[in-house]
Structure formats: C-alpha cells, structure tokens
Amino acid sequence: MEELQLLIDLHKGAHRQGPGGDEATKKALDLATIDHDTPLKIADIGCGTGASTLILARLLNARITAVDFLQEFLDVLKRRAEIEGVSRKIVPLCCSMESLPFEDEEFDVIWSEGAIYNIGFKKGVTDWNRYLKPAGLLVVSEISWITKTRPAEIQEYWESEYPEIDLASSKMRILEENGYSPIGYFVLPEHCWLDNYYRPLQDSFKAFLERNGKSQAARAIIEAESRERELYEKYKSYYSYGFYMAKKLGE
Numbered sequence: 001m002e003e004l005q006l007l008i009d010l011h012k013g014a015h016r017q018g019p020g021g022d023e024a025t026k027k028a029l030d031l032a033t034i035d036h037d038t039p040l041k042i043a044d045i046g047c048g049t050g051a052s053t054l055i056l057a058r059l060l061n062a063r064i065t066a067v068d069f070l071q072e073f074l075d076v077l078k079r080r081a082e083i084e085g086v087s088r089k090i091v092p093l094c095c096s097m098e099s100l101p102f103e104d105e106e107f108d109v110i111w112s113e114g115a116i117y118n119i120g121f122k123k124g125v126t127d128w129n130r131y132l133k134p135a136g137l138l139v140v141s142e143i144s145w146i147t148k149t150r151p152a153e154i155q156e157y158w159e160s161e162y163p164e165i166d167l168a169s170s171k172m173r174i175l176e177e178n179g180y181s182p183i184g185y186f187v188l189p190e191h192c193w194l195d196n197y198y199r200p201l202q203d204s205f206k207a208f209l210e211r212n213g214k215s216q217a218a219r220a221i222i223e224a225e226s227r228e229r230e231l232y233e234k235y236k237s238y239y240s241y242g243f244y245m246a247k248k249l250g251e
C-alpha cells in the first residue's frame, strides 16, 4: 500500500486528524463573535472526518461546505453527520484547497483547523480572502512558536517539516498585510495535543500495523508519528497551534 493510503488508513478512524478540541472550537466561535442564530454560509477547509464541522453544525444556524481532498474522510464525516442528525446542514465537497470552486464573496465564515499548512498560511489566507463577504470572518488554527527563542533540535525539526512556522506576531502581520484585521488569538492547550490527538492515535498503532502486515512502510509511519509526539512532549512549552480569528476588511 502506498504511503498516502497508509496515512488515510491510520487517521480515518480517529475523531480528529490533528490537535484540537470541542472546547477550543467553541472558544474560537465566541472570540470571533459568531452569532448562533443568524443564518450563515460557512466553508470548513481541510475538514478531515469533521471534528470541527460537526460542532459548527450542531451550534450554528449554518450551511457548511465541508472541504477535503480525501473522499474517505468525507465518507466518514457524512456518516457521523447522519448519526448526529445534522447532515442537512453539511455539504461535503471533495476538492483541493488550492483550487476551490467558490464564488467571490460567497461565505460569511471560512473555518480551517490544523489544515492551512498544506497550502501554507500566507497563500491560504491570501487566496481565500476573496471568497469571504466584506467583514466576513476567517478562523484558522496554525502551528506557531510561542516563545521568541527555542532549542536548536525543535527549531530544526519544525523548520524542515513546515518552514512557515513562526510567532503569532508574524502571523498577525500576514493577516494585516493581506486584507484582514485580526480580532482574536489563543493557544491550544496541551490536552488538545496529548489527550485528543496523540494518545488516541497511539492506541490505534497496534491494529494499524496488524491490518497492514507490519510492513516496512507502515512501521516507518508509526516511527515518524512517534517521533513527532516525543518532540512535542519534550518541547511543548515552545510551540503549539495558535487559533487566529480575523475579519475581512471592507464595508
């Protein structure tokens, strides 16, 4: 099985595909001052199996276009939405975040948790700006340094994994320079990484290896995931996901 198929197989059974939490999603909704009753059109980009999509659907009077380029994840999202009785609020869309078929000023809110790094923060916030109505809201989580300096080992690891990792002040500047006014920011707490993401993932390793015949490729994926987690445990005071809320300028 090729690497992407293995990654899908490892992650699709999980509640979420990156660090996050229901409380964090709710806090972001509050900080962005999103009204729960007003009818809204929302795009959740890089939605995975729907950790955030389902909360937004449950809490808001919204129609949510849930975008991911992996149909397998969207199939899980669809099933979960049916079970929770919110499927009429969600339109799954299998496409790349780099070529979205949206119209200009179509959305009140663009939401994206743990996914914008796939296109790069700067490109994502710039490209997606036109899909927001004037004064529309962008809510994204993005891996960020939370201290001005950090040990070389973690600096080098993340700069090679994701060269755009930076301080919140730099991310705010990118927002300000690309058509937004930042309105809120907070750092994802530790349990969003360990309890909500790494631990459930680790609990699934044994079955994953067995399903995949303990192949070399499957073991390599487990090793890479384990290394990422070990580094997180060692250096968690230096980085996290930052949640950024910003309003599109205009009007």
Ligand code: SAH
Pocket (backbone or CB within 6 Å): 015, 016, 017, 018, 019, 020, 045, 046, 047, 048, 049, 050, 051, 052, 067, 068, 069, 070, 073, 095, 096, 097, 098, 112, 113, 114, 115, 118, 119
């Ligand atoms: N928001 C979810 C998933 C985060 S993981 C959560 O918080 O649990 C990142 C997601 O982005 C994955 O589901 C992955 O399939 C999706 N993704 C990666 N590259 C993409 C691209 N180019 N276009 C659309 N989705 C992409």
